[in-house]
């Protein structure tokens with residue numbers, strides 16, 4: 001068995017996964033990312049040791065946000081975690097005495113879909129994980145394309161608006177500033193401020209979520225419909241560009257919002273310039289852990 005660890009800005013998820021990538025059991029601990037990185041890693045080691053007392057796993061895969069050097073096992077930096085050239089793979093391996101490898105979380109999710117999910121039937125796919133940002137993954141001939149230094153493929157930082165909204169990466173107008181779930185929530189808030197009497201405003205209240213806009217639209221709210229029209233137009237802008245550049249066999253949309261399935265996909269599909277296969281992640285919430293387990297298998301072979 002394999003231990004797959006999915007590090008996020010809010011929670012760290014641990015999953016014991018079988019050799020054919022079935023999730024046996026999972027656990028979650030809070031990241032508390034304002035702390036020193038050593039404290040965060042100590043908590044991870046403690047949880048992994050607890051799991052090790054109960055389950056036998058012979059390798060560990062970790063997916064984490066940031067610029068990750070998988071070959072050397074080093075986390076250079078991340079927007080929402082205090083990495084500073086952190087040798088994460090060696091720290092976990094030495095503490096648990098189990099071979100360990102790490103990868104960027106979007107790369108791990110892509111591996112998960114390629115080996116165990118919606119991408120199994122394809123060799124060339126583009127995966128977009130919509131969340132706090134837009135995680136990207138490009139698979140060419142069955143392998144993730146990671147660029148010359150190992151952390152390329154950042155599809156969320158393609159610029160779609162000249163001089164547009166500032167992005168934490170230092171550029172302006174990045175795709176993720178318009179197509180992430182964070183961006184959708186901002187767009188919902190703007191619509192609520194402009195239409196305080198709408199059904200969307202009633203459902204969303206002070207702190208609306210992405211789910212609220214889908215349920216308001218379902219109940220016939222024209223404001224919610226307009227928000228989703230605009231949001232799916234933004235998503236389609238990126239997909240149309242990637243179609244022209246990569247001509248993949250399929251696009252896969254991941255992240256919690258992908259649970260909306262056709263409510264999300266149908267309006268994107270209408271806006272695609274060329275017909276292509278558009279799917280949601282089949283691993284859903286487990287994609288990070290299962291993807292990390294696949295990373296362990298592929299990298300430690």
Ligand SMILES: [Zn+2]
Pocket residue numbers: 156157167168169170171174
């Ligand atoms: Zn950016």
